[in-house]
Amino acid sequence: MRKSMSITLQDIAEQAHVSVTTASKVINDKASEIRISPKTRDLVLTVAKRVGYKPNPFAQSLRTKKSRSFGVVVAEMRNPYFGAIISGIEQASIARGYYPLISSLENNFGEEKACVEVHRANRAAGILFAGTVFRLEEGILHQLAEDNIPVVFIGNKVEALRIPYVDVDNVKGAFLATEHLIKLGHRRIGLILGPDEIPASAKRWKGYKRALEEYGVQYDKRWVEQETQLRSDPGSGYSAMMRFLERDPPTALCTFNDQYALGAIRAAVEKGLTIPQDLAVVGFDNIAAAAYYSPPLTTVEQPMLEMGKIAANMLIDAIEGTLKEERSFVILEPKLIIRKSCGAGP
Amino acid sequence: MRKSMSITLQDIAEQAHVSVTTASKVINDKASEIRISPKTRDLVLTVAKRVGYKPNPFAQSLRTKKSRSFGVVVAEMRNPYFGAIISGIEQASIARGYYPLISSLENNFGEEKACVEVHRANRAAGILFAGTVFRLEEGILHQLAEDNIPVVFIGNKVEALRIPYVDVDNVKGAFLATEHLIKLGHRRIGLILGPDEIPASAKRWKGYKRALEEYGVQYDKRWVEQETQLRSDPGSGYSAMMRFLERDPPTALCTFNDQYALGAIRAAVEKGLTIPQDLAVVGFDNIAAAAYYSPPLTTVEQPMLEMGKIAANMLIDAIEGTLKEERSFVILEPKLIIRKSCGAGP
DNA sequence: GCTAAAAGGTAAAACGTTTAACGTTTGAGC
DNA sequence: GCTCAAACGTTAAACGTTTTACCTTTTAGC
Structure with a gap:
């Protein structure tokens, strides 16, 4: 008596009185060169359903090398x-x-x-x-x-x-964010980038510069802060924002992602700034939580x-x-x- | 010539001039009843390392049924x-x-x-x-x-x-949160629970009640809001908090998790409340972002x-x-x- | 020197598939 | 009535392991 062992093609073959090969062919529905009569086909399928056949993926992979x-x-x-x-x-x-x-x-x-x-x-x-x-x-x-x-x-x-x-499209995403801030009247727009190793950093930078250029705003490297740590948590945004705040802070900010934005907002609030009056912030990604930040976060959505x-x-x-x-x-x-x-x- | 095909025990066996069985035994190091001389053992291992042998998990699983x-x-x-x-x-x-x-x-x-x-x-x-x-x-x-x-x-x-x-320990977690708020002088402590289907809800409720009881604070069902939706995002906390705000809001709040807390805080802030002056909030979980909420979230950490x-x-x-x-x-x-x-x- | 057992190893089957190669039956064409 | 395909199946090998059962050679005991 087989106890909790799985059903194999062999079982189907026996019950349907056909060979294992036939069972296999039917199950795999080699419609092309099949050569199985509709009758046996149905029979095998019925039996397979009845016994609840599930192919053994190990055997399949072993045999097919896939x-x-x-x-x-x-x-x-x-x-x-x-x-x-x-x-x-x-x-x-x-x-x-x-x-x-x-x-x-x-x-x-x-x-x-x-x-x-x-x-x-x-x-x-x-x-x-x-x-x-x-x-x-x-x-x-x-x-x-x-x-x-x-x-x-x-x-x-x-x-x-x-x-x-x-x-x-990272370039476009950063462009949209920057453009939006420019249209709101900002000229001193900060940019917090992720580390160099992440290719998106360079692309976002490019989009940012492109927007400034297109709208005739002077680009200034001092408005760009880059995180060197690879981990992508709110702490990165926090420390980058702190560096801005120790100098001459921007009036608006594009951040590398929503988590960075959360950290940056935290830093700004700690230093007594109000969002968005003293600092307008735009994130990136649109994670589920972003809509519930205080204030709700404007952001560039990635699908x-x-x-x-x-x-x-x-x-x-x-x-x-x-x-x-x-x-x-x-x-x-x-x-x-x-x-x-x-x-x-x- | 084998092209990018994987190395098998067979290959090892050939190169070491032993049988597949021996190779298998050595690789699996059946130390117990092994009966392989140290010499062949080393030989096989050396060859295995040299050719970069990786056992085929499909064959293993097929054979062992594990x-x-x-x-x-x-x-x-x-x-x-x-x-x-x-x-x-x-x-x-x-x-x-x-x-x-x-x-x-x-x-x-x-x-x-x-x-x-x-x-x-x-x-x-x-x-x-x-x-x-x-x-x-x-x-x-x-x-x-x-x-x-x-x-x-x-x-x-x-x-x-x-x-x-x-x-x-959910009971204890909720107890700690509630106790903390009581010790800070709060008497009207709201509780936002997850849906009934999540067993943690009932346990947290229990811990909350236990703390009130222990400190002689009157329990009142109107300070308890429960979410019915199963999804566990900030929206749940937001809508539950809104229900509190339409009535007579508590001065402190225990939430089902940090995401709920984020939503609840949002709702409170929207209605003009300040955290923590008008409403003290405690979360649950201690997700990475919690430390960067505005204000940073007091919460019960889960490991x-x-x-x-x-x-x-x-x-x-x-x-x-x-x-x-x-x-x-x-x-x-x-x-x-x-x-x-x-x-x-x- | 003989026997028994231990030591060291091997052959072959099995796990559940897929597939190449090969049978048998049926039917059509003439 | 024969031949030839087509139609429908089957046999058997193979995938790479593990494992059971067996075989040969030492070694030990006396």
Whole structure:
């Protein structure tokens, strides 16, 4: 008597009085060259349903040498930005019968290699990187390419190699934020950037400068503060803002993300400033909490869930060998969400 | 010529001039009944290292009928509370050679069944539930028990069944928060609870009542607001607080979690109240952002990373059949973190 | 020197699939 | 009535491990 053992093709075959091969063919519905009569087909399917057959993924993967899992390497799980992205990845991949193995660096950048090792040991069919920093670019990525393991980046295009990515238009996002502040009359607009290692920093800077230029506002490096720490929490925004406050503070501020904005606001309030009267603030990302900050945060929305879904679909396409070059580089539109923190919102 | 195919025991065996069996034995280091000479042992290990052997987990699982992955079902990925827990789970399980398959309900409670189905199809060796709600308790959990798939709960003990769990002491946490507010002189202390389906709600309520009683403060049901929506975002705190404000608002407030607190603070500020002068607020969880709220949030800390690690270790022990009854029910200590939002902090 | 057991190792089967190669039956064409 | 395909299936091997059962060579005991 089989006790809580799983049902196999063998069981189906016996009960339907056909061979295991036939059962396999029916289950996999090789519609192309099938050569199975409708009668046996139905029979097998009925039996399969009745006994609740679930293919054994280990046997499948062993035999076909194809894995249905892929790795996801993310910078920091606690960050709602990555949470939303992972959520998108998960939804899209489950829908296609894949499952993501998620590993987080927790900001120990440099651990990428170890993470990738784990994924490789688990026979991940591909790897998705979100918010990671590739100092070791050559090494790891090259090796993956060589071994035919596709890679997709989220929010972090690697310029050197032609690796598929999905990102938001960072230049435009920063442009929108800056433009908005300029239109509200600000001329002394601060910019708090993330560390250099994050490619988005340079792009946001570019968008900021472009807006100033377009509206004839003088660019001045002293209005730009950059965080050097890689971790992306409110503390970064806080300390950067403090540096501004010790000098000659701006009247408006673009921050690298909503968490930075929270920290920056905190610093400003501590020094007796009022938001938005003394300092208008714009964030980036539009995480769920942003609408409830005091005051509610004006911010540039990134479609994080969407990015996760697109990236997962791209990676799976790549794994299955159907990813087309022209669909490999996706840039999504950011959107300015106006709330009270800039002085203009409802 | 093998092109980017993985190294197998066969390869090692050939190069070391031993049989596959021997290679396998050495690699798995069956120290007990091994019967392999140190010489061959070293030889095999050397070869294995040289060729970079990585066992094929599919073959291993197929043969041993043991899976090294387990499912994690979480209520909401975007929530930093769950993010931290997942992070803990991941660290602990990677360390023990297991990998978690994470799936999120995104607050579609009732989807538990579908999630569990996916995990079962992937042959998860166990399942970890965090923040999920078991209306369907009987069905799913029973089935899992029957099929010998261990389950562990995080932050959500199911009273009916003796299922291992790890949780923070919710009664004590709420007690600490309430006590703190009482000691600061408050008598009209509001309580915003999560929905009934979340067991923590009832426990926090109990701790709140216990503190009032102990300090001789009259308990009054009108100071208790409960959210009915399951999603746990700032909006819940916001609307609950609004209901207080339309009546006769309390002078102090205990909230269900830090996100609720953010929403509640927003609502109060919108109505012209100042925190903490007009309303002292205490949160729960101590997520990273809480220290940067305006004002910084006094809150009850939960050791989320720790909870994730402990739960993962418990589940893995259960999978391996070594989980002892006396280590199956873990309650961790909460800790009051005093900041400015209650009027007492630094 | 003989036997028994220990030591060191191997062959082969099994796990549940997929797939290449091969049978058998049926029916059509003439 | 024969031949040839097509139609419908099947057999058996393979994927990379682990494990059971077995085999050979030492070594120990006397």
